[in-house]
Amino acid sequence: MLGFILKRLGLALLVALTVSFISFSLLYLSGDPATAIAGESANAQDVQAIRELYGFDRPMLVQYFDWLWNALRFDFGQSYYFKLPVADLIADRLGVTMRLGLAAISFALIVAIPLGVVAAMRPNSLIDKLALFLSVAGQAMPSFWFALVLISVFSIKLGLVPASGSTSWRHFILPTVVLGYYAMPAIMRLTRAGMLEVLSSDYIRTARAKGASEGRVMFRHALRNAIIPVVSLAAVQMGFMLGGSIVVESIFALHGAGFLAWESISRNDLPTVQALILVFSMFYIVFTLLADIVNAWLDPRMRAA
Amino acid sequence: MSEPILKVRDLRLDIPVPAGTLHAVRGIDFDVAPGETLCIVGESGSGKSLTSLAVMGLLGSAIRRSAAELSFDGIDLQKASRRQMRALRGNRMAMIFQEPMTSLNPAYTIGDQLAEALRLHRPISKGDALKRAADLLRLVGITAAESRLRQFPHQLSGGLRQRVMIAMALICEPDLLIADEPTTALDVTIQAQILRLLVDLREKLGMALILITHDLGVVGRVADKVAVMYAGELVETGPAEQIFRNPAHPYTRGLLDCIPVPGRITRGQRLGTIPGIVPSLIGRQAGCIFRDRCPEAIPACTGDIPLRELARGHRLRCIHPQGRRIAEEISA
Ligand SMILES: Nc1ncnc2c1ncn2[C@@H]1O[C@H](COP(=O)(O)OP(=O)(O)O)[C@@H](O)[C@H]1O
Ligand code: SF4
Ligand SMILES: [Mg+2]
Numbered sequence: 001m002l003g004f005i006l007k008r009l010g011l012a013l014l015v016a017l018t019v020s021f022i023s024f025s026l027l028y029l030s031g032d033p034a035t036a037i038a039g040e041s042a043n044a045q046d047v048q049a050i051r052e053l054y055g056f057d058r059p060m061l062v063q064y065f066d067w068l069w070n071a072l073r074f075d076f077g078q079s080y081y082f083k084l085p086v087a088d089l090i091a092d093r094l095g096v097t098m099r100l101g102l103a104a105i106s107f108a109l110i111v112a113i114p115l116g117v118v119a120a121m122r123p124n125s126l127i128d129k130l131a132l133f134l135s136v137a138g139q140a141m142p143s144f145w146f147a148l149v150l151i152s153v154f155s156i157k158l159g160l161v162p163a164s165g166s167t168s169w170r171h172f173i174l175p176t177v178v179l180g181y182y183a184m185p186a187i188m189r190l191t192r193a194g195m196l197e198v199l200s201s202d203y204i205r206t207a208r209a210k211g212a213s214e215g216r217v218m219f220r221h222a223l224r225n226a227i228i229p230v231v232s233l234a235a236v237q238m239g240f241m242l243g244g245s246i247v248v249e250s251i252f253a254l255h256g257a258g259f260l261a262w263e264s265i266s267r268n269d270l271p272t273v274q275a276l277i278l279v280f281s282m283f284y285i286v287f288t289l290l291a292d293i294v295n296a297w298l299d300p301r302m303r304a305a
Numbered sequence: 306m307s308e309p310i311l312k313v314r315d316l317r318l319d320i321p322v323p324a325g326t327l328h329a330v331r332g333i334d335f336d337v338a339p340g341e342t343l344c345i346v347g348e349s350g351s352g353k354s355l356t357s358l359a360v361m362g363l364l365g366s367a368i369r370r371s372a373a374e375l376s377f378d379g380i381d382l383q384k385a386s387r388r389q390m391r392a393l394r395g396n397r398m399a400m401i402f403q404e405p406m407t408s409l410n411p412a413y414t415i416g417d418q419l420a421e422a423l424r425l426h427r428p429i430s431k432g433d434a435l436k437r438a439a440d441l442l443r444l445v446g447i448t449a450a451e452s453r454l455r456q457f458p459h460q461l462s463g464g465l466r467q468r469v470m471i472a473m474a475l476i477c478e479p480d481l482l483i484a485d486e487p488t489t490a491l492d493v494t495i496q497a498q499i500l501r502l503l504v505d506l507r508e509k510l511g512m513a514l515i516l517i518t519h520d521l522g523v524v525g526r527v528a529d530k531v532a533v534m535y536a537g538e539l540v541e542t543g544p545a546e547q548i549f550r551n552p553a554h555p556y557t558r559g560l561l562d563c564i565p566v567p568g569r570i571t572r573g574q575r576l577g578t579i580p581g582i583v584p585s586l587i588g589r590q591a592g593c594i595f596r597d598r599c600p601e602a603i604p605a606c607t608g609d610i611p612l613r614e615l616a617r618g619h620r621l622r623c624i625h626p627q628g629r630r631i632a633e634e635i636s637a
Contacts, residue, residue: 201407202408203407205402206408206409206410208363209361209474210421210422211391211425211426212395212425225411225412299411300412301411301457301459
């Protein structure tokens, strides 16, 4: 098991290094960074001064290692727009996004897994069809529209929950539902498909032949095996949620990292964008690693891999 | 012989399919008593697995089961609640399957799975259950039992997994063990070992054994009673020596002709290679189900053919009063 974890850890580091290089290169892919900082009205002299000030005149590889070294110490430089350290900006915003992401994935898992299990236990029943409908609707409906529907019903008409802001847990209810709802269909369908496959397997028949109760068969014997691919999927979705909460954060005026990313992209604030890409990617890598470890614990055959 | 522990009378299994109803199993009668071995033989698809799953109450909800009698130690299995069935399964009646490679849960250790089988029916601690699990592994001939308990199924060979399945089935000391082609998926050398083991254990534990097999050589060695199935029907049943000495049904004789017997020149076909195909079992059947392949069919075989008693315990589903010998006399 330890060998397996070390192997995966090494792989994760390699991926992280690659991602860091890509996000660093972004600075150059989008044109001359000195010109971008200096602004449109600057003359050639100013641009040159900025180039030297920021060290853009050095070889690219040197700049990369310099940047990476700083990034390792959580120093991502100054935001072009806010004129503040990028690290402080992100630290300030990440809490909201993390809270939203964790709440949303938990919500999605708590609803989608039981729904998938029930759908698999009674295929083609009413509840199975309802679950299918929910998942089709979930994929067809744009999240901004769903968010607006929820706001108009639960905030405006019924006045149950606030529509915007991030000051209390109640502010997170609607954004959690919207963001989590997006992840539900895939989790539900993967759970259902996995359960259907596992339930027709020989070891489930063995469990019944031993005299195990239906609940025990479903959860201890079937779900334990069916959940394995769902863990990986949930990790991927959690990664998407952190980066992809841009729409949800802006609709609900949650000033999280997603919102910051949106602002920074539109303002050409490259150090911030760079750092956000790196941070989101690192989370993504960490979640995938965690998923691998959980899976190795769930599935003994994987530990040897 | 003591009272039968399992009694099956006129068992039928119907499966609704798009084209109508598949009458997969019809008119199955048999008994097994404690300490007795009943072998069920028949080519694949003849309903042997369905029949044993029906006894265990392990058929899916899509399959309709009915019987004139289906009782285990006096308990009417048709009236038993789910809870009563659960209390019997794995405890007083146990089953092992044809597919040892896939019949154990890949997520749990051998020890966990053996202990679970015991703890579902006995109030006993996990530690004590594991001790008993190790005893059972030794009983089925597994060495280094303690370390095997900590292994996962994928670390064991097919033969070992089948031994584990046998240990698991026996851990509550059942009165009845059903072994559904327990050796078909194994290497030939392992097959003999596993069979020997099952027979030894049946003697040692005094339980009733239903052994489903393709292998008539095995039947000859271990069976007290034989039930021959064809296309979902019981065509002949009786004491083993009777069936081997006096096979009455043309299908049984076809099967027996397939095994080489010393001193007999006829080299028969292998089991399942009697010419012809099994008719569809969808919709109502009329007449003898074997008549398309039967060398002794007569026009009257299209009528109803009930199961008749030829001699004590020897029963037959064929129109000819005493099987072939009489049939030969008639045609002579
Ligand atoms: N769930 C099912 N649905 C439809 N047909 C089935 C089902 N289970 C078994 N059968 C059919 O019933 C017949 C008997 O199957 P089985 O009991 O497995 O035979 P055996 O064990 O003798 O090889 C086969 O023809 C099989 O195709
Ligand atoms: S009833 Fe007729 S067709 Fe059927 S086995 Fe006997 S002789 Fe053959
Ligand atoms: Mg079978």
